[in-house]
Amino acid sequence: xxxxxxxxxxxxxxxxxxxxxxxxxxxxERLLVVSGDEGQRGRISEAxxxxxxxxxxxxxxxxxxxDARQPILLSDRPDPANGARYMAIADGMWRDGEPPFERVFxxxxxxxxxxxxxxxxxxxxxxxxxxRFWKQQDGKWVEGP
Numbered sequence: 001x002x003x004x005x006x007x008x009x010x011x012x013x014x015x016x017x018x019x020x021x022x023x024x025x026x027x028x029e030r031l032l033v034v035s036g037d038e039g040q041r042g043r044i045s046e047a048x049x050x051x052x053x054x055x056x057x058x059x060x061x062x063x064x065x066x067d068a069r070q071p072i073l074l075s076d077r078p079d080p081a082n083g084a085r086y087m088a089i090a091d092g093m094w095r096d097g098e099p100p101f102e103r104v105f106x107x108x109x110x111x112x113x114x115x116x117x118x119x120x121x122x123x124x125x126x127x128x129x130x131x132r133f134w135k136q137q138d139g140k141w142v143e144g145p
Contacts, residue, residue, distance in 0.1 A: 001100050001101060001102060001104065001126075001129050001130070002102070002129075002132070003104045003106055003123055003131050003132070004106065004134060005106050005120060005131065005132065005134065006105060007134065007135045007144075008108065010136045011136065013035075013040065013088075013090040013107045014040065014046075014051075014090070016107065016141075017033060017044055017047060018057060020105050021033075021072050021088075022055070025057070029084070029085055030071050030072070030082050030084040031072045031084050031086045031087070032075060032079075032080045032084040032086070032097075033072060033074045033075070033087075034087060034091075035091040036076050041074045041076070041090075057072055058071055058072065059072035059073065059074060060073060061073075061074050061075075062074060062076070062077075062079070063075075067081035067082055068082055068083065069082070077095065078096065079097075080097065080101070084101070085102040086101060086102060086104070087101045087103075087105070088104075089104065089106045090107050092106075092108035092109060092111070092112025092115060093112065093115065094115070120133075
């Protein structure tokens with residue numbers, strides 16, 4: 001498994017997620033977006049429809065009859081009802097998936113910085129797991145130390 005830690009400083013998760021979602025779909029994968037905050041999921045949904053000027057990203061909320069057909073599924077738990085092997089955690093609260101996801105995008109901000117640090121250490125003890133850290137710098141994402 002690969003876990004990409006994204007430290008949000010300038011933009012919220014809903015600003016970064018459309019780019020990650022588009023790249024995931026271009027790679028031929030499906031995405032599960034997880035947040036325990038219903039309001040955040042609503043903002044993410046709106047961003048997926050309108051953030052990128054050249055396209056909209058089809059998606060749905062978990063719990064509907066067509067979950068399995070959704071290329072991007074928004075949920076409050078790590079249950080890939082759409083068959084996703086990629087998961088984005090938007091609220092800075094780590095969740096393990098069962099089965100484990102192939103790739104996880106873990107987004108955190110100043111308020112969830114300490115839990116993210118704890119998560120980094122915890123995941124460092126797991127076998128066959130690659131961790132990467134990304135931060136915003138001059139409007140771009142750069143890989144950190």
